Amino acid sequence: MQPLFTPAPADSGRGAALGVTGVIVVISLVAVTIAALMVIPVISNTSQHLGSLVGSGVICAENEDAEQPDASGYANDSIPENYLELYQEAGEDRDIPWNILAGVGQVESHHGRWDGPGITEGHNDWGAAGAMQFGSLDGSAAGNSWGGEPIQAVEDRPDEGYGLDGNDDGIVNVYDPADAIPAAADYLVEHGIEDDVREAIYGYNRAWWYVDDVLEWADRYAEGDYTTSDSQRNAVVCDLDQEGEPIGDAPDELSQAVVDWALDQRGLPYIWGGTGPEGYDCSGLVMKAYESVGVTVPRVSQDQWEFGPEIDQGEEQPGDLVFFDVQREGEPPGPGHLGMVVDDGLMVEAWCTNCGPIAVREYDDPNRADIVGFTRPLEHPDVKSQLEAQG
Structure with a gap:
């Protein structure tokens, strides 16, 4: 109807x-x-x-x-x-x-x-x-x-x-x-x-x-x-997937730290242009999550998509980024929205002003915009150099 x-x-x-x-x-x-x-x-x-x-x-x-x-x-x-x-x-x-x-x-x-x-x-x-x-x-x-x-x-x-x-x-x-x-x-x-x-x-x-x-x-x-x-x-405080298993279980210590930081922001409001600590927009949340482990990634979603590196759908894991085919007038070309993968089919995201707070949601929901692709910033050469410089 x-x-x-x-x-x-x-x-x-x-x-x-x-x-x-x-x-x-x-x-x-x-x-x-x-x-x-x-x-x-x-x-x-x-x-x-x-x-x-x-x-x-x-x-x-x-x-x-x-x-x-x-x-x-x-x-x-x-x-x-x-x-x-x-x-x-x-x-x-x-x-x-x-x-x-x-x-x-x-x-x-x-x-x-x-x-x-x-x-x-x-x-x-x-x-x-x-x-x-x-x-x-x-x-x-x-x-x-x-x-x-x-x-x-x-x-x-x-x-x-x-x-x-x-x-x-x-x-x-x-x-x-x-x-x-x-x-x-x-x-x-x-x-x-x-x-x-x-x-x-x-x-x-x-x-x-x-x-x-x-x-x-x-x-x-x-x-x-x-x-x-x-x-x-519940989506704000949820710690289990549909099988009752914990979400946000990343494959390595560094990815785990990024995921944990992002999940800790649940309940804060979406703020357009927000980079914290009161609230975040989608790319601000991601940028600050990686910044929490001493890594610099681009500020806006379109640049974060170009930053890559891209991975195949089905290979994504907690800490990776999922991008959506959302484009707005006046913004640069490329996906205008993203979230951070925290489990199979689940992401943590700052969605929009009227969509509720930062929370865990499904990224393969047919009612959402189409998925453009996935990236793994921790595999970017510049990121690896930053991490090596930290000793």
């Missing part, structure tokens, strides 16, 4: 949201520009918040986000009773927070009460329809993530799309919240809400301000304290 979506950028596997007001794309560009100047708060780098450790990718604890909070008084007063029940049922069934679904429903349609086009019939100007604003019109900007006609018999529903018969009435109806809300839950699950709440919501509507709005409503709807940062925090 890609509600209110335009086609995804070439380097993305997801669509981009247009928004219920029809101005999301324009506003999001401004919002992202402003967000680039902001600093996110530091997330606690302690393990006391983690439950029993289990192997699950970079998530080392049970998904606490899946625990269903009680509805606040505000939720009971402001969400229509039938919608509240549907959000809670879908959240319980899919093991995702019901209040996140409610936040999506509020931002998309005010829980079906917005009087704009496409909520109870027809489509908006971009081909989205229903309370959860699924794309449901072939050939439209939003596409048809619902799958088939907006209203169709169960037996006519195609294999593609997220539309379903949530209330077992034999009809798959994008305008029926009993069908659309569990379908939205399935979409969030498919886009990895168990591992990264913010990224999953971003996949629903590609604007970071939209993510913030959804989470603000989710917080209002939950009784008492509620956090959606557990998976992110």
